[in-house]
Amino acid sequence: MNLNLRNAVIHNVSGNTQDQLEDTIVDAIQSGEEKMLPGLGVLFEVIWQNSSETDKKEMLTTLENGLKH
Structure with a gap:
């Protein structure tokens, strides 16, 4: 991913x-x-x-559970 995109997104939502x-x-x-x-x-x-x-472990568990169908 382009570093400029990261900076732009972060700039747009900072604050x-x-x-x-x-x-x-x-x-x-x-x-x-x-x-x-x-x-x-x-x-x-x-x-x-x-x-x-x-x-992080909680997010991974949530993601894993969300991907089970």
């Missing part, structure tokens, strides 16, 4: 409140547009890098 961040995530998911996926990936990268090992 946002939790409600604004939630709106950004929900809007990106609900739009269903593939062009939104890299931005969501950048946000997940920030979450992952700032999470404890316990939180």
Whole structure:
């Protein structure tokens, strides 16, 4: 992924409140547009890098369970 994209996404949401961040995530998911996926990936990268090992394991469990159909 292009470093400029990471910087642009982070710049666009820096300083946002939790409600604004939630709106950004929900809007990106609900739009269903593939062009939104890299931005969501950048946000997940920030979450992952700032999470404890316990939180990472919980996210992985949630992801694993969400992928079971």
